[in-house]
Amino acid sequence: MADAVxxxxxxxxWTTDFFHEHGIESPRLDAEVLLSAVLGRDRMxxxxxxxxxxxxxxxxxxxxxxxxxxxxxxxxYVLGRREFMGLDFRVTRDTLIPRxxxxxxxxxxxDFLRARTDGGANDLxxxxxxxxxxxxxxxxxxxxxxxxxxxxDISPAAAAVARENAEKLGLTERLDVHVGDLLAPxxxxxxxxxxxxxxxxxxxxxxxxxxxxxxxxxxxxxxGGADGLDIYRRLMADAPTLLKxxxxxxxxxxxxxxxxxxxxxxxxxRIVRTEILKDLAGIERVVVGYxx
Numbered sequence: 001m002a003d004a005v006x007x008x009x010x011x012x013x014w015t016t017d018f019f020h021e022h023g024i025e026s027p028r029l030d031a032e033v034l035l036s037a038v039l040g041r042d043r044m045x046x047x048x049x050x051x052x053x054x055x056x057x058x059x060x061x062x063x064x065x066x067x068x069x070x071x072x073x074x075x076x077y078v079l080g081r082r083e084f085m086g087l088d089f090r091v092t093r094d095t096l097i098p099r100x101x102x103x104x105x106x107x108x109x110x111d112f113l114r115a116r117t118d119g120g121a122n123d124l125x126x127x128x129x130x131x132x133x134x135x136x137x138x139x140x141x142x143x144x145x146x147x148x149x150x151x152x153d154i155s156p157a158a159a160a161v162a163r164e165n166a167e168k169l170g171l172t173e174r175l176d177v178h179v180g181d182l183l184a185p186x187x188x189x190x191x192x193x194x195x196x197x198x199x200x201x202x203x204x205x206x207x208x209x210x211x212x213x214x215x216x217x218x219x220x221x222x223x224g225g226a227d228g229l230d231i232y233r234r235l236m237a238d239a240p241t242l243l244k245x246x247x248x249x250x251x252x253x254x255x256x257x258x259x260x261x262x263x264x265x266x267x268x269x270r271i272v273r274t275e276i277l278k279d280l281a282g283i284e285r286v287v288v289g290y291x292x
Contacts, residue, residue, distance in 0.1 A: 005053050006053060006054055006059055007050065007051050007052060007053050007054075008035065008046050008049060008050050008051070008052050008053075008054070009050035009051060011031075011035060011054065011062065012028070012031050012032065012035065012046065015027075015031035015034075015035075015066055016028045016031050018066065018070060019031060019066075019069065019070060022070040022071075022072075023072075024069065024070065024072070025210075030069055030075060031066075032046055033075060033079075034062065034065045034066065034069060034075070034078065034079075035062060037065070037079050038054075038058050038061050038062045038065065039054075039058065065078050065079075072210075072211040072212050072215060072216070073212070073216055074097055074212045074213075074216055074217070076091045076097045077091065077092070077093055077097070077216060080092070082097055082098050082133075082135075084098035084099075084100075084102070084103070084135045084139065085103055085106055085135070085139035085142075085143070087135075087138070087139060087142060087169060088168075089133045089134070089135050089138075089165050090133065090161060090164055090165055090168065091133055091161070092157070092161055093216060093217075093218065094155055094157035094158045094161060094218060095132040095133045095158045095161050095218070095221070096132045096133075096197075096217055096218065096221040096222070097217060098132075098133055098135040098136075100280075101252070101279050101283075101285055102135070102136065102197055102252055104252075104277055104278075104279045104280075104285045104286050105136060105195060105197060105250055105251075105252045105285070105286050106136055106139045106140055108250050108277055108286055108288060109126065109136075109140045109144075109193055109195055109250060110140060110143055110144060112193055112248055112250070112288075113126070113140070113144050113147060113192065113193065114144070116192055116246070117144075119246075121192065121246075122146075123146075123148075124144065124146065124147040124148070124192050125147070125148050125149065125150070125189075125190075125191050125192055126140060126141070126147060126148075126149045126150075126191055126192060126193045126194065126195060127149065127150045127151070127152070127183075127186055127189075127191045127193075127194045127195070127242070128140075128149060128150075128151040128152070128194075128195045128196065129151075129152050129182055129183065129194065129195070129196040129198065129235065129239075130152070130153060130154075130182075130196055130197065130198050130199070130221065130231070131151035131152060131153045131158070131159070131162050131177075132153060132158050132161070132162070132197075132221060133158075133161050133162060133165055134151055134161070134162030134163075134165045134166060134175065134177070135165070136195055136197060137149040137151045137162075137175065137195065138162075138165055138166060138169055138171055138175065140195070141171055141174050141175065142169060142171060147174070148174045148175070148176075149174065149175050149176070150175075150176045150178060150185075150186055150189065150191075151175060151176070151177050151178065152178045152179075152180055152182065152183070152184075152185055152186065153177075153178075153179060154179070154180065154181050154182075154220070155179075155218070155220060156179050158218075158221075159177050159178070159179045162175075162177050163177050182231070182234055182235065182238070183235070183238050183239060183242065186242060189242060190242055190243070190244050190247075191242055191243055191244065191247060192243075192244055192247050192248075193243075193247055193248050193249070193250065194235075194239045194242060194243060194247075194248075194249040194250075195249075195250055195251070196231075196235060196249075196250075196251045196252070197251070197252040198224065198231035198232065198235065198251065198252075199220070199221055199222050199223050199224040199225075199228075199230075199231055200224040200228045200229070200231070200232070200252070200253060200254035200257060201222045201223060201224055201228055201254060202224060202225070202226060202227055202228040203223050203224075203225060203226055204226075205228075206219060206222055206223060209222075224254070228254055228257055229257065229260060229261065229264070232251065232253075232257075232260075232261045232264055233264060235249070235251065236249075236261070236264040236265045236267070236268055236271075236289070237264075237268065240265075240268045240270040240271050240289065240291060241270065243270065243291045244291075245291060245292065246290075246291060246292070247290075247291050248288055248289060248290045248291065249265065249271075249288070249289045250286055250287070250288040250289075251286065251287055252285060252286055253284065253285065253286065253287055255283065256284075257284075258276045258284035258285075258287050259276075259284075261287045262274040262276060262287050262289075265287060265289035266289065268289070270291045270292075271289040271290065271291060272290060272291065272292045273289075273290050274287060274288060274289050274290070275287075275288040275290070276288075
C-alpha cells in the first residue's frame, strides 16, 4: 500500500475488496467511515475529492484502522466513539457499544419524566444500573432539563468512561458515578425512575454471536446467566423499593424475554402494572414497571 500513490478512490476500492475477503458485513460503508475519520471529513467529501492522495501520516493511520477492522474489531472500538441519541460518546473495550435499539429505553424515560414534570414533580432523579459508557443516563438528563442521575457499574474502567463522557457533555455536576454491584451503592436513596440495559444473553448463546460481539465486547456486559434473566431477577426484587410513589423501572430485554421479565416485575408488591414497548423492528425491547 505504501509504494503507490493512494488516492481516496483507489483506497476505497482496495479496502472494500479487502474487507469483503475478510467477511466484513458492510465493506464499502466501513471503508468510507474509517477514511472519513482519518481525514476529518464527512463521507460526501470522499466522492467530491476522489482523486486526492493521502499524506503519509494519513495513510499510516488508515492502514492501522483497516488492520483492526479486518480482524472484526467493531468500528466503534477502532474509532473510540459512537453516536447515540444525537450525542457523541467515547467507547472502549471495557464498555458495551451503545446501540440504536436502546434508544427505545431512553425515549421511554424522556416521555415518562416529561409527564412527571407536567404533573408537578420537580428535582427529578434517575438511576442507571450497569451504565457502561453512561449513554443511557447522560442522554436522558441531557434532554431533560434539571434532571440528575446516579449511575452504577461494577467495572471501574467502565465507570471511568462514563465520567469522561459526562465531562465531555458538560453534565458532570448532574451525574454521580458509583462503582459497585447493581443497586448496592444506592441504598437509602429514592428515584423517579430506574433504568437498566443489563446483560441478557444466555451464557450458551454467547459463543454463537457475530465475532465483533463475542470476541471484543465485554462478556460481563453480555452474559445474563443460563436463561438470560439472572440480573432481572435481582433488579426486580430490589429496585422497586428505591422508587418514589408514581415512579417506574424500565429495562431493555433480549429476544423473547419481555413476558418473563414483566412477570418478575409485577411480582414485586410495589409494582402495580407493567408495559412492554417494541422497537422499530417490532421486537419487544423494553419492559416498564410502574408504582402507584
